Each structure stands twice: as structure tokens, then as C-alpha cells.
Amino acid sequence: MKNVNPEGETLNLAMDAINPPGEREYIENNLTRFMHILRHLGVRISSSETIDAVKALLAVDMMDRRQVKTALKSTLAKSPEDRVILDKAFEAFFITPEQKAERTARNRELREKEAQEIQAVDDELKYELADEDQQSRDVSVPLTAEEKKIYSRLPEDKKQKLKSYLKKQFQSNPVNNPEQLITNMIRSSLNYWKYYLKFSGDGPPEVDYTGDEGTDEVLRDVVEKLRADEQLLYQDIQKITETDMPTAAALIAKLSRKLATRISRRYHRSKKRERLDIRRTIRYNIRFGGTMFNLKYKTKKVQKPRILLICDVSGSMAKYAGFVLQFIYGLSSVTENIESFIFSETVARITEDIAKSRDFDVTMAEIINRSEDWGRGTDFNRAITAIGDDYKHLLSKETFVIIVSDTRTLNVEKAVLRLREMKKKVKDIIWLNTLPKKVWPDTKSVAAFRRHCRMFECNTLAHLDNIMRVQMLR
């Protein structure tokens, strides 16, 4: 067995062993850069793990690529998800100089193309404007680079529409400074498109770009590969196709089971304490002449939490209906104590339909046929009021409420009040919001509801997974 030296010494030794003194800094740099990249990809690495990694590299055969990878993997990536990321990062980072040069060239080309596109947008969005003195001048819309990028990705007909709108605005507005006004309008329209197109570049997996060219290059490479491989996980749920649905359904079922166990775990942890059962102890120990020989404890019964699932199936949520139903179905198949409601303008209880344990398709077809709630407007206030009045017995301190909705509803203020009341009665309220987090600040209802529940962004399976793994622990 090898003796492990004190940490500092080992580190030095490691460096000595790996490289001749002249090049020592090189591998050191490389390793720290690799860790840096991993951290930017969301892998949490502590400094003690860094030291472990170096020690591990010392212990394995550095000439064997597989062993080096295993050493890094076993000390740095400590969940299946992190392992996938490390895999890709390893392949992207430790490459031959030729491959690296090729990648740099490819990246440069890409960026040049992007710059060209932006330039083209600039030209396109330029207008001649005649001001009061009948002198024409060039006016351009001051958009940010990112907004220009979005514009360049719009479908052709939308571009035309936007352009003709712009033209009209510029011509019919003989005010002094129409730019600002029009820019704002364009901006909000582009913002909409941004989410519609799922503007790739900063979408999930969440990556922190560093600004350093060499590092970002690797990061981008990894993200691309991750997206290609784990497409289903990072795709917006509304876009998951029919063929992918069985796999997605299995994933959702797995995730909802995780949610169910997590909730129950968090719940009865605090109720665990054992207490001495004096009555039973005395009765039992009479046979020993009253000596308290065998102690009897009473444990509090583990109370399974009740889950109250309230799902929005209104028009604005229609795209997510498939997900919502899979989620209800998945959660219902793993927990017994669950009540499910769907709502739009009115609310309907669907617990029994689901409890019949039939096939997903049959159950859902029946619910959809019977309910009149599909695709209507949203009135969360009415739904939550109805649940509060008609199903009072469901709201108790053992109840976890899970709401799936995009917060777009009538009567926001009243609904918020209702939610606050509900919050007092139940254990916790978790809100899975299908609205992208980036528009939360612009959506008033989000801020209002958020005060009274724990709200998570949830429009990809990766989000759902992340909620289970990280957020719920906080």
C-alpha cells in the first residue's frame, strides 16, 4: 500500500512525477483549465476533490488515456449526469493540436458568419426618413447584437411583416425621435420570437460562458454534443414528438416517482423521534418485578403525505397538455394518496378516472372527452376557490400542493389572496411554471404568485430532473 503524503507535498510530487520541471506548469495549467471548464458546465467541484484528482492521476498510468479519464471521472464527477458531462468535456478538451486548430478555425468561421448576418440585419433595418424640413436621413433601429441575431433567424415571411410594419411606422410618424418608440415595439416582438424559436446560444444545459475564447470554444463543443445526445431531456416539452413520447413518458414517470419519494422523505424526517412508551414499558416489566428491564418505545406513525395536484389545461397551456397528463399519470401511479384536478374556466376532479389503473391512452381519452375544460380561458381564482370550498377536507397540514400552470389567469389579485389562504392550511405549495424563467420578471402574475409558493421553471425534462435533484433539497 502506498503512503499518502501530506497534501502539499503530494501535489508537488505529482507535478514532479508527471512532467520534467521545465514543463511543469503546462500540465498544471491544463488541469486547472479543465476543472474550470467543468465548473462552468455546472459540475460542482471542491478544492479537496481537485487534490484527489491529482493524487488519482499520480496513481494511475498516465500514458493510458482510459485510466486517466477514469481517474478524473471517479474523483470529479459524482452523479450519472455529471459523468456524461465530464465524458464530453474530456473528449473536447484533451485533443491533439491538429484537432484543436481545426476547431478554432471552424469556430472563427462561425463567428464571422454571425457577424455578417448581423451586418445584414443592420442594412435591412435601415430606413430613409424624411423629417420636417423634407431632408431625408438614415435611421436605423438600435438593437443589441443578440436581438439582431434573433431577427436573422426569423422565417422569411415574418421578417417581411416586421419590415413592412417598420416602414409604416417610420413613414407615418413625423415626430422628432421615432427610433426609441419603434425600437421598443420591435424589441417586444423579438422577445416573443426568441422563446418561440428557442433561441439557442444560452438555452439549457445552463452554461456560463467565460468570455475567454479558448475556453468558450470547448464549452460550446460540449454543449453541442450534449444537446445532440440528450436531446429529449433538454427539449421543450411541447415539442416532443409522438415517436419520442413513450421514452419521454417513461422519463416523466421516473421523475415523478422521484418527486413522490422526495416529498415523503422531506416530510416525515422531522417526525421521527422516538418516545418512551411508559404504559407498555411498565406492563411488560411487571414480570421482572418492576425492574425496567425492557424498554418499549412508541414511534410516531409515519404519515404518508397527501398530494394535491392542480393542473392547468387552458388554451395557453394546450401545448403542454401532453406533459401535464403524463405527469399526473406518472405521479398517480406511484403514490396512493393523491388527488388530481384539472382546471381552466372551471375545475374538474379526475382522481377517480386515474385511479382505475388502466392504460394511459384509455384514461386520457376518457378524461378529455368528458371534460369541457380543455383549451378554454384560465380562471385560477375560480378553481382554487372551488377546491377550497368543495374539497376542504383535502387541505390539511399533511398536504403537498403541486400546481402546474403558466400563471396566466384572470383575476390574478383574487387568486393570489386565495393562494395565500391555502398556503396557511397546507404543508407546502410547489408551482411548476412552464413559462421560461427569462420572462418571469416581465410577467406580473409570476411575481404575485411566487410570494406564496415555491415556484420552479419547468418546460423541459431537464428542468423537472433538476427540480428533483437540486432545488427540492434547498
Next chain:
Amino acid sequence: MELTVDRLKTGLEEQGYIADQETVVTAYLALTLEKPLLVEGPPGVGKTEIAKVLARVFDTELIRLQCYEGLDENKALYEWNYQKQLIKIQLSQVNREGQCQTVEDSLFSAEYLLERPLLKAIRSDKRPVLLIDEIDKVDQEFEAFLFEVLSDFQVSIPEWGTLKSKQIPIVVLTSNAERELSDGLKRRCVYLYLDYPTPDKELRIITAKVPETGPRLSLEVAKAVGYIREKLELRKKPSIAETIDWARALVALDADRLTPEVVSITQNIIFKNKDDIDTFRRDMGPEELVALVNENGAVKPGQRG
């Protein structure tokens, strides 16, 4: 004897544990760095087996702590033998011999201490293998307590003072990833993820564990199980133990290759609930499975991460 990757691999294989390079290197790192080995993965891929085999390889004692919800320090570390202490007190009252002090001293001697797995591992003379099984089942407070023990390998018993282990035990933690473990615990461990074996590896396992299976049948079984795991959305994928059982069952039925009939009558060994049997019958069926297996000798189904 200096431990090397190759020696460990041979050692594991001699004990009948077929491991791929990654598993061996990771185990080797855990041993060399003297860190706990945290093994995660789906049920039935040989997580617990690693600890058992390591104990055999190093010819040492295996101390097992099976985790469950509500496990506490009393059950994991030590407990005073309350009943025995009580008898002692009663007896000394009857006899009125020795003095109070001696009774009190002896009450907290080793004689009255019930050693639980953790303390046993710490007090052990030869470096033992400590298996902490299904760590994801314990409560978080206990997990925190556990990683305190695992980082110093010392415990304090108020009546005795601090006990430090003579050597750092080989610690193997297993988890079914039912719950995310805390960062603190993970930080202290070397991490190994065991997935279902590749058909190649599974073939080697079958050959090692059920040698009476002919080469053709072994290959077919390994491939069939691979296909079942890959192509079907099952509630419970067949584990290695079930593969082995299936191979044994097929041998018992005198089969020398897979046929739809044989698969049909032995399906209950691979699928352990009705839903899965239904899924198999509906989405694949014995005929298609056999056809898949016979289709192409060279093609191996890929593994899913």
C-alpha cells in the same frame, strides 16, 4: 505486496468478479487514496458484490451496515447493554459486596458494550472491509454523522474517551440513487457508477458463474437480456442475478439454444411483475426476441447510459 491495477483485476477475477477496466481502476484508486468507494447504479448490477469480493481478495473481514429509514447511531455505532447493566446493579445490591465505585466502573467496561458495525470496523485489528449498503435510505442527519465518522475514523464514547482506528478500513458505500446524497458525503468519496453490463461482459459473467451453459446458449442469453433491457420500457429491468438464474433454468430444461417455446416457459424468471410480462408479450414477444438474437451474430445492442 504493492497493489497495482493489474493485480487487483486478477484478484477480482480469481474471486469470480468480472469487472471492466473502469471498475477496476476506480476501486484501485479508492484503495490507494484510502477514500471510501461510493458505488451507484440500478439494482442488481453487482454493487454490494464489490465489497464482498474485496473482502475475499484481501482475505479480511466484511463488516456490513445495512441502512434503512430510521437507522440511528445506536444501531450503527454502539449501544450499552442496558439489560446486562441492570442485572449487574441488582446483583450487587443483593450481595452488597464490592464497593459502589467498582460497580460503576465495571458497568461501562467492554463487557457491557454492544459493538455495532461502525465501531467494530474502527476497533478491528486487521484492515476490514466496511460495507455501508443502500446509504440513500438513511435520513440526512445520519448521513451527516456518517461522513464525520468516515473522514476521521474516530469516535468518542463519553465513558471511554476517543477511539481512533488502527488503520483506515476499506469502505464501500452503495446507493440506488433513490435520493441525491449530500455534497459533503460525495466529496469524501471516490465515485463509481455501475451500469448494466454490456453483452460481452455479461457473457463472461454467465460463463464464469454457470459454466455448464454451452457457449452458444450463453451468448444467446447475454444478447437476449441486452435486447430486453434496451428495447423494452420495463418497470424493473432484469438484473445480473436474474440473467444467471435464467441461464441455470435453461440448463435445467436441457436447452442448448433459445427457442420461442423455451423463452415462453421461462419468462417468469426474467420478468418479475405482471406489467413487465405484458409489456414483453405486447411489444416484443418470444418469437421476435429469438429472431433478434439469431439475426446477426456480430451485432451487439448498445448500452444505455
